[in-house]
Amino acid sequence: MKANYLDDLNAPQREAVTTIKGPLMIIAGAGSGKTKVLTTRIAHLMNNGVDAFNILSLTFTNKAAKEMKERVEKILGGSEARNLYIGTFHSVFARLLRSDAPKLGYPSDFTIYDSDDAKSVVKTIVNELNLDDKHYKPNMVYNRISAAKNSLVSPEEYQHDYAIQQEDQRSSRPLIGKIYDMYAKRCFKNGAMDFDDLLYKMYVLLKGFPEVLAKYQHKFKYIMIDEYQDTNPAQYEIVKLLGAVHENICVVGDDAQSIYSFRGATIQNILQFEKDYDDVKVVKLEQNYRSTKSILNVANEVISKNKGQIEKNLWTDNHEGEKIKLIRTNTDNDEGKVVADTISEQKLRNHYDNKDFCILYRTNAQSRSFEENLRRSAIPYRIYGGLSFYQRKEIKDFIAYLRVIMNSRDEEAIKRIINYPVRGIGKTTIEKVSIYANDQNMTFWEVLERAKEFGFKGGTLEAIDGFVTMIQSFRVMLEKHNAYEVAVQVGKSTNIVKELFNDKTTEGLARYENIQELLNSIKEFTETPTEDGELLDDKTLGIYLQQITLLTDADNGKDEDSNVVKLMTIHAAKGLEFPIVFTVGLEESLFPSGMSINSREELEEERRLFYVAVTRAKTRLFLTYANSRYRFGQLQQNEPSRFLEEMPEEFIDRSYAGGGMRNTGPIGGGGASWGNMFDKKKAPAGPGAPASSASSSARPTPRPAAPAGYHVPSANFTADDPATMEAGMDVEHQKFGFGKILSLEGAINNRIATVMFPKGGGEKKIMLNYAKLMIVRNGG
DNA sequence: TCCTCTAAGAGAGGG
DNA sequence: TCTTAGAGGA
Numbered sequence: 001m002k003a004n005y006l007d008d009l010n011a012p013q014r015e016a017v018t019t020i021k022g023p024l025m026i027i028a029g030a031g032s033g034k035t036k037v038l039t040t041r042i043a044h045l046m047n048n049g050v051d052a053f054n055i056l057s058l059t060f061t062n063k064a065a066k067e068m069k070e071r072v073e074k075i076l077g078g079s080e081a082r083n084l085y086i087g088t089f090h091s092v093f094a095r096l097l098r099s100d101a102p103k104l105g106y107p108s109d110f111t112i113y114d115s116d117d118a119k120s121v122v123k124t125i126v127n128e129l130n131l132d133d134k135h136y137k138p139n140m141v142y143n144r145i146s147a148a149k150n151s152l153v154s155p156e157e158y159q160h161d162y163a164i165q166q167e168d169q170r171s172s173r174p175l176i177g178k179i180y181d182m183y184a185k186r187c188f189k190n191g192a193m194d195f196d197d198l199l200y201k202m203y204v205l206l207k208g209f210p211e212v213l214a215k216y217q218h219k220f221k222y223i224m225i226d227e228y229q230d231t232n233p234a235q236y237e238i239v240k241l242l243g244a245v246h247e248n249i250c251v252v253g254d255d256a257q258s259i260y261s262f263r264g265a266t267i268q269n270i271l272q273f274e275k276d277y278d279d280v281k282v283v284k285l286e287q288n289y290r291s292t293k294s295i296l297n298v299a300n301e302v303i304s305k306n307k308g309q310i311e312k313n314l315w316t317d318n319h320e321g322e323k324i325k326l327i328r329t330n331t332d333n334d335e336g337k338v339v340a341d342t343i344s345e346q347k348l349r350n351h352y353d354n355k356d357f358c359i360l361y362r363t364n365a366q367s368r369s370f371e372e373n374l375r376r377s378a379i380p381y382r383i384y385g386g387l388s389f390y391q392r393k394e395i396k397d398f399i400a401y402l403r404v405i406m407n408s409r410d411e412e413a414i415k416r417i418i419n420y421p422v423r424g425i426g427k428t429t430i431e432k433v434s435i436y437a438n439d440q441n442m443t444f445w446e447v448l449e450r451a452k453e454f455g456f457k458g459g460t461l462e463a464i465d466g467f468v469t470m471i472q473s474f475r476v477m478l479e480k481h482n483a484y485e486v487a488v489q490v491g492k493s494t495n496i497v498k499e500l501f502n503d504k505t506t507e508g509l510a511r512y513e514n515i516q517e518l519l520n521s522i523k524e525f526t527e528t529p530t531e532d533g534e535l536l537d538d539k540t541l542g543i544y545l546q547q548i549t550l551l552t553d554a555d556n557g558k559d560e561d562s563n564v565v566k567l568m569t570i571h572a573a574k575g576l577e578f579p580i581v582f583t584v585g586l587e588e589s590l591f592p593s594g595m596s597i598n599s600r601e602e603l604e605e606e607r608r609l610f611y612v613a614v615t616r617a618k619t620r621l622f623l624t625y626a627n628s629r630y631r632f633g634q635l636q637q638n639e640p641s642r643f644l645e646e647m648p649e650e651f652i653d654r655s656y657a658g659g660g661m662r663n664t665g666p667i668g669g670g671g672a673s674w675g676n677m678f679d680k681k682k683a684p685a686g687p688g689a690p691a692s693s694a695s696s697s698a699r700p701t702p703r704p705a706a707p708a709g710y711h712v713p714s715a716n717f718t719a720d721d722p723a724t725m726e727a728g729m730d731v732e733h734q735k736f737g738f739g740k741i742l743s744l745e746g747a748i749n750n751r752i753a754t755v756m757f758p759k760g761g762g763e764k765k766i767m768l769n770y771a772k773l774m775i776v777r778n779g780g
Numbered sequence: 781t782c783c784t785c786t787a788a789g790a791g792a793g794g795g
Numbered sequence: 796t797c798t799t800a801g802a803g804g805a
Binding site: 060061062088089090091094112114115195196198199230259260262263362363364365385419422424425426427428429549550551569570571572593594595596609631632 | 794
C-alpha cells in the first residue's frame with residue numbers, strides 16, 4: 001500500500017478518513033473530493049487492521065460501486081479489495097437474500113422483476129378486479145405500492161392505516177390497498193421480488209430472524225453509505241439494524257443535491273442523522289476543486305434560497321473564470337442552433353474537444369433540437385438515458401425465455417413469450433389459463449403442463465404442448481450445458497434469430513444486432529472468471545439474469561471516454577463534471593417543472609436540481625431559454641425560469657438575453673463573431689432593449705401566419721420603462737397581446753407585474769426585466 | 781388470431 | 796411530436 005496516502009488530503013478530508021470508530025457524517029459539497037475520501041477511508045480502515053470481509057460499502061449505482069472498487073484496488077494494490085462488500089443496496093441485498101430467501105418462503109433462485117414486469121402485474125390485477133385502468137392507472141398504482149414498500153408499510157398495514165386510506169378515498173381510489181395485497185401475493189406465487197422487495201424483504205428478514213440479523217451485524221462491523229441524502233426509509237432502517245451493535249456507520253452526502261424524492265428518498269435521513277446516534281462526528285468537505293469562483297458563487301447564491309439546510313460554505317481556490325452566459329433565443333430550434341454553433345466556436349477558439357461539452361436538460365423530450373443541430377454541424381454526440389439495452393423489446397423477449405427456463409413460476413415472463421414468435425396461442429387462451437390457475441390455485445405453468453386436462457384441444461392444445469416441451473428441453477439441456485449454449489439453442493429452436501435475420505428493415509437489422517450483442521454478453525459472462533467471490537462463485541444462468549436485471553445502461557460506460565458531446569438530463573448528470581456545460585430550457589413550467597411548483601418542498605427540490613446542473617461545470621457555463629417552444633405538438637410561450645432571477649448579477653453576462661432578440665449564432669467567442677450573430681433582415685429593436693452592442697439588432701420574427709392565440713405586436717411597439725408602470729394600466733405584450741396590469745411587486749429594478757391578458761391566456765406574471773410591456777393607456 | 785388504423789396522453793429514473 | 800393502447804376489420 002502507498003504509505004503516504006494521507007498526504008494528498010486536505011485537513012477535513014484527512015479527518016474524515018482517519019475517523020474510524022463511531023457514527024460519522026461527511027457532508028461532501030459538490031466537487032469536494034467525495035469519492036477520494038470514501039476510497040481512501042476504506043484503505044485506511046484496512047491499513048489499521050480491519051478485515052476487508054468486515055467492511056460493507058453501499059452505493060446507489062453500479063457505476064459508483066465499480067469506481068469505488070477500482071480506486072480502492074489501486075490504493076491497496078493487492079487482491080484484498082476483492083473481499084470487500086462494495087455494491088449497490090439492491091445488488092448486495094439480492095445476494096444476501098439468495099441464501100436466506102427460503103426462510104421467507106421464496107425460492108433461492110427467485111426472479112427479480114424490473115419495473116416493467118411489476119407494472120404489468122399491477123395491470124393484470126386491475127383488470128382482474130374489473131377496475132377501470134384509466135382511473136387506476138397501473139403506473140400510478142405501482143408508484144403507490146412502491147412508496148408503501150419504501151416506507152416499510154405491509155399490505156395489511158396499508159389497508160388499515162387511517163391516513164393512507166383517507167388519502168386513497170380522497171383520490172377516489174379506495175382499492176389500491178386491495179391491489180397491493182393481491183400484487184404482493186401474486187409476486188410471491190410467481191417466486192419473484194421486485195426492486196423494492198429487495199429492500200423490503202431484507203428488512204423483514206432482519207426483523208423477523210434475530211439469528212440472521214446477528215450474523216450480519218457481526219460480519220459488517222464497518223458500514224459506509226454513499227449519497228445518503230437519497231436514501232429512503234427502508235434503507236435507513238436496514239442500515240440502522242445492521243449497524244446497531246458496532247455503530248461504525250459512516251454516511252456521506254450533500255443535502256443540497258437531494259433530487260430523488262419522487263422515488264421515495266427522504267432528505268430527512270441526512271438532516272436528522274445527528275439525532276439518530278450519540279456522539280455523531282460531522283465533517284464538512286467545503287473546498288471545491290472543480291469549478292471557477294463565478295460558477296460556484298452562482299450555485300451558492302441560488303441554493304441559499306432554500307430553507308432548512310445543513311449549514312455549509314462551499315468555496316474554491318480556483319480562479320474567478322468567465323461570467324456565466326445567459327442566452328435567450330426565440331424558439332427551441334434556435335436554442336439548439338445557438339448551442340451547436342457555440343460548441344463549434346469554442347472548439348475553434350479555445351481548443352476544446354467534443355468530450356468537454358455537456359448539454360443538460362430537465363426532460364428527455366428536449367434533446368431533439370440539440371440532436372438535429374449537432375448533426376447538422378457534424379458534431380458527434382451521444383445521448384444518455386432513455387431506453388436501456390435491456391429494456392428493448394427484443395432483448396426483453398429473449399431474456400423472458402431464459403427467465404422461464406430458470407423459474408417456471410415466472411408468469412410475467414411466460415406471458416411475454418408464450419406467443420412470441422407467433423405460435424397461435426392468443427389472448428383468449430391466455431385468459432383461460434389465467435382463470436384456471438387462479439381457480440385451482442396452481443401456477444400458470446402448471447396449467448400449461450396439464451393443458452389437456454383443462455379441456456384445451458385441437459391446434460391450441462398442440463401449440464401449448466409444443467411450447468411446454470420446448471421449454472422443458474431447454475431445462476434438460478441446462479443440466480449439461482452452460483448458459484451461453486442454452487441461449488444459442490433458444491435462439492435456434494424458437495426461430496427468433498432467423499426471423500430477425502430475415503427482416504431486412506433498418507429496425508429488423510438493429511434488432512438482430514442487439515440479439516447478437518446479448519448472446520455475446522452471455523458468452524462473455526460464462527467465460528470470465530467471477531470477481532465477486534463468495535456467493536457468486538458459479539456462473540449460472542440465474543446469476544446472469546440477476547446481474548443484468550440489476551444493471552443499467554449507465555453502468556456500461558463503454559463510451560465513457562469517447563470524444564463526443566454528451567446530452568443528458570440533469571438527474572443523470574449527478575456525480576459527473578464537464579469543462580463546459582449548457583443548461584438549457586430554463587423556462588417556467590419546464591424548469592422548474594410545472595408539476596413541481598405547488599409546494600415549497602417540490603420547488604426546493606427543483607432548485608436543488610438547478611444547483612446540481614450549475615455545479616457540473618468546471619470552467620464555462622451557459623444557461624439558455626427560449627421565448628417559445630413546441631411541446632406536445634403545440635407552440636408554447638414560457639416566461640424565463642424564476643431561477644434566473646435568483647442568480648447574483650455580478651457573475652452573469654446577460655448581454656445575450658435582451659428583450660426579444662434573436663440569438664442564432666455562436667455565443668461568447670470573444671466578440672469577433674458579432675457580425676454573423678444576428679439575422680440582419682430584422683427590424684430594429686425598440687428603445688427597451690438592453691444597452692449592449694447587441695441592442696441595435698433584432699426582435700422576434702413576426703410569424704407569417706399567426707396561430708390562434710398568438711399576438712402579432714403592433715407596428716409601433718416599443719417597450720416602456722418598467723419603473724413607470726402602475727396597476728390599472730392597459731398594456732401590450734409582444735406575445736400575449738393587450739392586457740391590464742392588476743398588480744406590481746418586487747424591487748424597482750426587478751419588478752414583476754401580474755397582468756390579465758384576455759386573449760393571451762389569462763392572468764400572467766411578467767418579469768419586466770425580461771418581457772417588455774408597452775403602455776397603451778394610463779389607467780385610473 | 782392477426783393486423784392496421786385512430787386516439788389519447790405525455791416527468792425525472794437507479795436498481 | 797411521438798408513442799402506445801385499444802378498437803375493428805380481414
